[in-house]
Amino acid sequence: VRLSPHMEQMGHIYRGMRTAFGVALLHSNSRNNHS
Numbered sequence: 001v002r003l004s005p006h007m008e009q010m011g012h013i014y015r016g017m018r019t020a021f022g023v024a025l026l027h028s029n030s031r032n033n034h035s
Contacts, residue, residue, distance in 0.1 A: 003011070
């Protein structure tokens with residue numbers, strides 16, 4: 001199955017956002033653990 005360029009781009013953006021969100025969660029969790 002060939003994804004359309006638009007869907008592929010949306011997938012990349014979604015993955016990037018999810019990664020950034022996960023990193024932010026990790027940082028906030030580590031900050032809370034230190035306090």
